Structure formats: C-alpha cells, structure tokens
Amino acid sequence: MANKKKxxxxxxxxxxxxxxxxxxxxxxxxxRISDKTKKAVLQVAENLNYQPNHLASALRSGKSKLVGVxxxxxxxxxFSATIHNIEEVLNEEGYNVIITQSNESYKKECANINTLLFTQVDGIIASMANETTDLSHFQKIKDAGIPLITFDRGENDLNVDYIGIDDYESSHKIVNHLVAQDCKRIAHxxxxxxTRIYNNRIKGYIDALKKHNLPLDNELLIESSLTTEDGREKMQKLLNLKQRPDAVYVAGDYAALGALQVLKEQNIKIPEEIALVGFGDEPFSKMVTPPITSVNxxxxxxxxMAAKxxxxYIEKDTFKQSLKKQILEAKLIVRESSNKKNDLE
Amino acid sequence: MANKKKxxxxxxxxxxxxxxxxxxxxxxxxxRISDKTKKAVLQVAENLNYQPNHLASALRSGKSKLVGVxxxxxxxxxFSATIHNIEEVLNEEGYNVIITQSNESYKKECANINTLLFTQVDGIIASMANETTDLSHFQKIKDAGIPLITFDRGENDLNVDYIGIDDYESSHKIVNHLVAQDCKRIAHxxxxxxTRIYNNRIKGYIDALKKHNLPLDNELLIESSLTTEDGREKMQKLLNLKQRPDAVYVAGDYAALGALQVLKEQNIKIPEEIALVGFGDEPFSKMVTPPITSVNxxxxxxxxMAAKxxxxYIEKDTFKQSLKKQILEAKLIVRESSNKKNDLE
DNA sequence: TTTAATTGGTTAAACGTTTAACCAATATTT
DNA sequence: AAATATTGGTTAAACGTTTAACCAATTAAA
Structure with a gap:
C-alpha cells in the first residue's frame, strides 16, 4: 500500500x-552547493523516504558499486569466513558484495560468471571449482575490463592477482612436525x-620427505576428491597395505574426518599407531575425538587482502593486471591426533 | 586490450x-520481427560479442531480474543447501540470486536489506538473524512493494509467506522417540x-512431556545460543544437577556436538546413560562418534518452495501478501546417540 | 476494386541518475 | 571603478534499453 511510486x-x-x-x-x-541547500535536500529526502535508484546511477556513471564473489x-x-572479511572491507568503501557458489562445478562456475558480468559488477573475487581446468570463462572477466582477484584456488596462467597461503611450505611444516613425532612412513x-594448491601440497610433501631422507612410497600418495566419504575410502585403502603408514596427512579436513572415522572403527590408536593431520582448520576439527591437527x-x-x-585497482583505475602473488604463511595447529610426544605449544 | 567499448x-x-x-x-x-531479421541480429550479436546491459534494461523495465537472499x-x-535449491529454480526462470549473510547480527541484517533494496532486487527470500526482534527493517521490504518470502526463521507479525518445517511437531517426534527408548528425564x-522456531520447539517439548505424563522440570529446560561452545557449557550445567537427565534434546547440531564432547570427556555412556538428539542434520552429525540422531x-x-x-507473486503481480504458511513435516533420523534399543529403521 | 488486416518494421519518449558546460549574481582584487 | 574570481546554482545531454504509438507496404477479405 502507501504511495506506490518511489x-x-x-x-x-x-x-x-x-x-x-x-x-x-x-x-x-x-x-558547488551551499550548506543551506544541502541541509534542505537531506531533510526533504528523509521526509519523502528517498531511496536512490542504484540502477540509474550505475547506468550513468558506469560503476555499479557491486563486487561479485x-x-x-x-x-x-x-570460504564463509573469507567472504565475511571481504564484505567488511568493501562495505566500508560503499561497495556491496554479491555471493555466488559454483558447488565445485565447472558449468555452474561459468553461469556464475555470466550472472555477475550481466549484473555489471565492478570486479570479481574468485576461488576456482575443483572441476575447472579450462580457463576461458575467466578470460571473459578480463575481457570485460574489470579486475579479477583470485584467492586460495587460482591458476598462474590467468595472469591476475592471487592471494593464498604457501601450500608447498605448509606441507613442509606438516612433515617436519610428523617427523619430529618419530613418524617414518608418512602417507598423503x-x-x-x-588443482594448483593441491599439487603444491603434494610437491611440498614429496620434497619434505626427501629433505628428511625418507623414501617416497607411491602407495602412500593418493589422489582424492577430499569429501568425507572419499576420505573414508582412501584411508581404508591405506589400511589394506601390507605395510601400513604410521602417519597420514590429508589435504582437507572433511576428508580427514572420514579418515578418522575409519581409524576409530578399526580401533587403531591415534596418534600412537597412526598420526593424523588435516588441512583447513574447520571448526569441527578441534571438536572431534581426538581433535585433529590442522592448518589454519x-x-x-x-x-x-583480496578486497584491498x-x-x-579501482583507485588508480589502471587495469593492467599481471600475475601478482601475495603469499601468506599458514599456521600449523597441533592437536591430539598427531601429538605423540605431548609437545606443548 | 581489445576494443574497450562494449x-x-x-x-x-x-x-x-x-x-x-x-x-x-x-x-x-x-x-513483429521477421525470422530473417532475427537470425541476422543474433548472428551479428554473436560476432560482436554483444552482452546486454542489464542495468539499462532493468532501469527501463523496472525489473532487475535479481532476487536477494x-x-x-x-x-x-x-542454509547453503537451501540457497542452492533456490538458485536452481530461479535461474531457470532467468533470475539471478544475490546472497547476503547477516552473521546472526541485527545490524548486519539491516545493512543486507539496504544493500538488496539499493540493488533493486525484484524480491527477497529471507531467514532471520537470532538477534532480531524488531521487524521494522523488514517492513521496508514490504514498503518497497516487492515480495518478501521468509523461511525457517520467520515471524507471524510480518504477515508474509513463510516456509518451514513443523517445529512443534518435530519436538513431539523427538520426545516420542526418546520415551520409546525408555528415557524418563528428558532435558532440552x-x-x-x-526466535519463533526455537520457541515452537520448546512448546512442543513441553507439550510432548505432558502427553507422556512426564513431569516438566525447569532445571532441564535451558536457553542457549546453540553454538558449539555454548552447547558444551549447557551440557556441563545439566551434568552438575543432583539428578541428571537420561536424555538431552539439543535444538541445534552444532550445540549437540559440544554436548557430545562433554559427555565423552566425562566418559558418560551414550546412549545408555544419556541419550542425545540434535537438530538440523548437519553432515558432521552422522560422522562423529557416536553418530548423532537429528532432524532433517x-x-x-x-x-x-520459497523460490516458487x-x-x-511475480506472475500474477498482485503484491497483496499475507501470512501464508507452508509447513513441512520434518524427518527424524535415528542414529546411535539415542538408539538404545537398536531399533531398525 | 475497395476496404481491412497483417507484416515488419520506425520514431521518439522514457527510466532516474550524473556531469560537462554554462551563467548570473555577488565578492574580491587591483 | 573596472576586471577577475567565487559562489551557487541551471540546462541539457547522456548512459543502454524498452515500449507505446505510428506507418508504409503487402496480403487477404468482401
């Protein structure tokens, strides 16, 4: 009801x-407008409950003040925490954030990009789906002339900004920790x-083993979709080996949870028989029994950083993007699942 | 690079x-346009890589083809699964979905609504923050003349559509189940x-106890923020009672997880000494040990349904909204944490 | 053969802003 | 007192579509 017209x-x-x-x-x-007039305008705007038409201003100014994620x-x-922090920075500057999820699907990711370009966002901050290998849809963003910032899951070939942790180094930290706990057969x-980040973790794992003069056993290196279900499966596979590992480093917490399940079901002592380390520090990791060591x-x-x-780019509106990486050091959080020696932290 | 102008x-x-x-x-x-011309237009559009300017068409037509969540x-x-399903239905009809999160904060929820109205969405599908009691910001949506659909967390006073499960009945199902397991002192x-849904669960709990002629002990009915941390705290509180409960029904899975932790830390047998039931059927609920009975x-x-x-409303563009509730029956999923009698399901 | 209907468009206005270019009135400088 | 600068605006065009109103040419109906 009320006055229909805005x-x-x-x-x-x-x-x-x-x-x-x-x-x-x-x-x-x-x-160029007097304070008196300004005040009057503000007052009338308030009285009439004026809401600026975003569409019109965006159309005219060419800026939508919208950022797609x-x-x-x-x-x-x-991801949900990252989004929250992106929002916090951008809202302060008058930008609003549109969130879309790809559900790890390449097709949905393409659709998401279309949606966002269609909505005339001023920029896109993205983390890629697992399925994605072809990058032409991301090229469309660059072609549109708006900045593209990638985080966590990026690709060098895109030649745009990337923000993430040092996955290679993180693997080193994990292996170092496990070796310090006297583990000798460390599976991954x-x-x-x-996917670049997972490949880096694998490389880091391999090189770290080398550094410690541990042999690389191909049976101990398994590729996974990292769902909880797949974590169970792959853990079972490891347990079926003639020579079992004495530590398992899982590249994602959800899969680590699945692995933990299997270990417990089979009454394998954690960390004594097999130490377990996850990745991502999901909230449940510290809540399960035993709490899972993970990487934050x-x-x-x-x-x-992604928002900034x-x-x-907006500020100095020069869209000459290049592969600029901002790499953070990740933090290993040691918990019971791998803490044989009861190290204090 | 390329031709800058679109x-x-x-x-x-x-x-x-x-x-x-x-x-x-x-x-x-x-x-009114010949097939020949249509074909030619489509061809040229393709060649020139034409992307319609959404802003302009929205401005002119008054429809943004955007729905805010x-x-x-x-x-x-x-929530993430619900969003996904909303997207699926709406994308098919040419609508794009903008997701915003309130983080359970009243202030952020107000900001979200402003953002969405500002973006000229054609409608809003919302579930309310825990903190929210005042509803005037939602009134702004109605004033804007666009449909507002609420789900899960709604309020009757808003007088708009609501879609959710039958919380009152769900509590009955849970209590029925626990009574069938011979539980006599059921805490909640x-x-x-x-928050309406939680209130309904409480009411359902109270009435179900009555139905089974069980006394209502106020010590056994506790209000919580339902975070994992608070679940721990409140469970501890229950354990400190002179007369402990023999079953605990927690209104959220995250809090149930916290409760589970405490029980396990104190070596209380689940479900023999205390049976545990959660709510929401989060993926981890079936993964922890023992798996937690929950409600899907x-x-x-x-x-x-929310999307439809x-x-x-869009179809018959009559915005005469009223309190129309669509209530679904929820499903109790019995798992080890409450399955004393090893019922088969 | 005249009239009416259909086909395939065209013109121009509109949506609500923003912004470059302009201008009159007043204030300041020389 | 004349020249210049500042103040506080105004006008009009533009952003890229959509759409109501119009029209010429062709086809169909009477």
Whole structure:
C-alpha cells in the first residue's frame, strides 16, 4: 500500500524549487552547493523516504558499486569466513558484495560468471571449482575490463592477482612436525593434482620427505576428491597395505574426518599407531575425538587482502593486471591426533 | 586490450541498417520481427560479442531480474543447501540470486536489506538473524512493494509467506522417540525463546512431556545460543544437577556436538546413560562418534518452495501478501546417540 | 476494386541518475 | 571603478534499453 511510486531526485527538486542536478550534487556533497541547500535536500529526502535508484546511477556513471564473489561452496568455514572479511572491507568503501557458489562445478562456475558480468559488477573475487581446468570463462572477466582477484584456488596462467597461503611450505611444516613425532612412513591423501594448491601440497610433501631422507612410497600418495566419504575410502585403502603408514596427512579436513572415522572403527590408536593431520582448520576439527591437527589458512587476512587488492585497482583505475602473488604463511595447529610426544605449544 | 567499448544494441542496428528498437525486439523474439531479421541480429550479436546491459534494461523495465537472499550464515549445511535449491529454480526462470549473510547480527541484517533494496532486487527470500526482534527493517521490504518470502526463521507479525518445517511437531517426534527408548528425564537445550522456531520447539517439548505424563522440570529446560561452545557449557550445567537427565534434546547440531564432547570427556555412556538428539542434520552429525540422531529440515523442498512462492507473486503481480504458511513435516533420523534399543529403521 | 488486416518494421519518449558546460549574481582584487 | 574570481546554482545531454504509438507496404477479405 502507501504511495506506490518511489520518490526520485526530481520529487525532491520540485519540493525545493531547484533543479534535479542540484539535488544530485547536494546528495553527493558537491562543493558547488551551499550548506543551506544541502541541509534542505537531506531533510526533504528523509521526509519523502528517498531511496536512490542504484540502477540509474550505475547506468550513468558506469560503476555499479557491486563486487561479485565466486566460491566453490559456502558451507566451508574457510570460504564463509573469507567472504565475511571481504564484505567488511568493501562495505566500508560503499561497495556491496554479491555471493555466488559454483558447488565445485565447472558449468555452474561459468553461469556464475555470466550472472555477475550481466549484473555489471565492478570486479570479481574468485576461488576456482575443483572441476575447472579450462580457463576461458575467466578470460571473459578480463575481457570485460574489470579486475579479477583470485584467492586460495587460482591458476598462474590467468595472469591476475592471487592471494593464498604457501601450500608447498605448509606441507613442509606438516612433515617436519610428523617427523619430529618419530613418524617414518608418512602417507598423503591429496586433492586433485590438476588443482594448483593441491599439487603444491603434494610437491611440498614429496620434497619434505626427501629433505628428511625418507623414501617416497607411491602407495602412500593418493589422489582424492577430499569429501568425507572419499576420505573414508582412501584411508581404508591405506589400511589394506601390507605395510601400513604410521602417519597420514590429508589435504582437507572433511576428508580427514572420514579418515578418522575409519581409524576409530578399526580401533587403531591415534596418534600412537597412526598420526593424523588435516588441512583447513574447520571448526569441527578441534571438536572431534581426538581433535585433529590442522592448518589454519588465515581467512581473515586473505579476505581483507583480496578486497584491498580490488580497491587498489579501482583507485588508480589502471587495469593492467599481471600475475601478482601475495603469499601468506599458514599456521600449523597441533592437536591430539598427531601429538605423540605431548609437545606443548 | 581489445576494443574497450562494449557493443550495444545500437552497434548491431548500425551493422544491419535497422533501428535499435528492431534489434531489441528481435532479441526478445517479438513476433513483429521477421525470422530473417532475427537470425541476422543474433548472428551479428554473436560476432560482436554483444552482452546486454542489464542495468539499462532493468532501469527501463523496472525489473532487475535479481532476487536477494538473506541468511543468518552460509556455513550451515541447511542454509547453503537451501540457497542452492533456490538458485536452481530461479535461474531457470532467468533470475539471478544475490546472497547476503547477516552473521546472526541485527545490524548486519539491516545493512543486507539496504544493500538488496539499493540493488533493486525484484524480491527477497529471507531467514532471520537470532538477534532480531524488531521487524521494522523488514517492513521496508514490504514498503518497497516487492515480495518478501521468509523461511525457517520467520515471524507471524510480518504477515508474509513463510516456509518451514513443523517445529512443534518435530519436538513431539523427538520426545516420542526418546520415551520409546525408555528415557524418563528428558532435558532440552533450546534456542532463544524470542526466535519463533526455537520457541515452537520448546512448546512442543513441553507439550510432548505432558502427553507422556512426564513431569516438566525447569532445571532441564535451558536457553542457549546453540553454538558449539555454548552447547558444551549447557551440557556441563545439566551434568552438575543432583539428578541428571537420561536424555538431552539439543535444538541445534552444532550445540549437540559440544554436548557430545562433554559427555565423552566425562566418559558418560551414550546412549545408555544419556541419550542425545540434535537438530538440523548437519553432515558432521552422522560422522562423529557416536553418530548423532537429528532432524532433517528438507532444505531441498524448502528452497524450491520459497523460490516458487516468489515466482507466483511475480506472475500474477498482485503484491497483496499475507501470512501464508507452508509447513513441512520434518524427518527424524535415528542414529546411535539415542538408539538404545537398536531399533531398525 | 475497395476496404481491412497483417507484416515488419520506425520514431521518439522514457527510466532516474550524473556531469560537462554554462551563467548570473555577488565578492574580491587591483 | 573596472576586471577577475567565487559562489551557487541551471540546462541539457547522456548512459543502454524498452515500449507505446505510428506507418508504409503487402496480403487477404468482401
């Protein structure tokens, strides 16, 4: 009910007997408008419950003040926290954030990009789906002339900004920790090799073993989709080996949870018989029994840095993007599942 | 790089020596345009890589083809799955979905609504924050003349559509189940009473006890924020009672997880000494040890119904909204944490 | 053969802003 | 007192579509 028609800048102008342009300027605090007029405009705007038409201003100014975010899934603590931090920074600068999820599907990711470009966002902050190998849909973002910032799951070939943790180094930290716990046969349930971050974790795992003069046993290196279900399966596979590992480093917490299940079902002592380490520090990791050692990915910093990087481009509006990596050191959080020696932390 | 300027409808018109209006109509498959012209337009559009300017069309037509979604948090399985299903239905009809999260904060929820209205969405599908009691910000949506559909966390006072499960009945199912397991002192760690769904669960709990002639012990009815941490605290509180409960029904899975922790830490046998039931059927609930009995909230159906309800309003564009409730029966999923008698399901 | 209907468009206005270009009135400088 | 600068605006065009109203040419009906 009420007055159906929305109040526009013109309505305000009519009330005050000034031009619409003056109203627009007043609302934008343009110095060429007197304080008296500004006050009056603000007052009338308030009275008439004026809501600026975002569409019109975006159309005219070419800026939508909208930023698109693409994540593989929102029900992961890392992604949802990162989004939250992106929002915090961007809202402050008057930007609004549109979230879309790809559900790890290449097709949905393409659709997401279309949606966002269609909505005329001023930029896109994205983390890629597991399935994605072809990158042409991301190329469309660059072609549109708006900044593209990638985080966590990125690809060098895109030649855009990337923010993430040092996955290679994280694997080293994990292996170092496990070796310090006297583990000698360390297995790795990794993600898909085609995804850069998982490949880096694998490489880090291999090199770290080398560094410690441990042999690389191909039976102990397994590729996984990293779902809980697949974690169970791959753990079972490891248990079926003639020579079982004495430690398992799983590249994702959900899969680590599955692995934990299997170990417990078979009454294998954790960490004494097999030590377990996850990745991502999901909230449940510290809640299960035993709590799972994991790696915190700094969603706080990553979100803020991604947002700031976007703002930088807007500010100096030079869209000459290049492969600029901002790499953070991740933090290993040691918990019972791998803490044989009861190290204090 | 490339041609900076985007191709518009006019560019296509120029190439074909027809009017922009004709192009617009051709693209919308208007019957007044010949098939030959349509084909030509489509071809040229393709060649010039034409992307329609959504802003302009939305401004002119008054429809943005955007639907806003507000959820308390995205890192809950229920909400993220619901969003996914909303998207599925709406995308098919040419609508795009903008997701925002309130983080259970009243202030952020207000900001979310402003963002969405500002973005000129054609409708909003929302689930309220825990903190929210005042509803004036939702009134703004109604005032804007666009449909508002609420789900899971709604309020009767808003007088709009609501889709959710039958919380009252769900409590009955849970209590029935626990009584069937010979539990006599059933506690309830509930959500905030001010939130309708939690209040309904509490009411259901109380009435179900009555039905089974069990006394209502106020010590056994506790209000909680339902975070994992608070679940721990409230469980501890129950354990400190002179007379402990023999079953605990927690109104959320995250809090149930916390409760489970405490029980296990104190070596209390589950379900023999204390049976445990959660709510929401988060994925981890079936993964922990022992798996937690929980209630599935039909995110699939709820998401689809919410989307369809929105579409209904659009179709018959009569915005005479009223309190129309669509209530689904929830499903109790019995797992080890409460299955004393090893019922088969 | 005249009239009416259909086909395939065109023209121009509109959606609500923003912004470059302009201008009159007043204030300041020389 | 004349020249210049500042203040506080106004006008009009533009952003890229959509759409109501119009029209010429062709086809069909009477």
């Amino acid at each position: 109040t526009t800048i013109k309505d305000i102008a009519n009330v005050l007997n000034i031009s619409a342009a003056a109203v627009s300027k007043a609302l934008h605090n343009n110095p 693409i994540v593989p899934k929102t029900n992961s603590n890392f 349930i990794g993600g898909f090799k085609r 990915q700094h969603s706080y910093k990553i979100g803020r 990087t976007f703002l930088d | 191709t518009t409808i006019k560019d296509i018109a120029n190439v074909l020596n027809i009017s922009a209006a004709a192009v617009s109509k051709a693209l919308h498959n208007n019957p 507000i959820v308390p948090k995205t890192n809950s399985n229920f 760690i509930g959500g905030f009473k001010r 909230q039909h995110s699939y159906k709820i998401g689809r 309800t929105f579409l209904d």
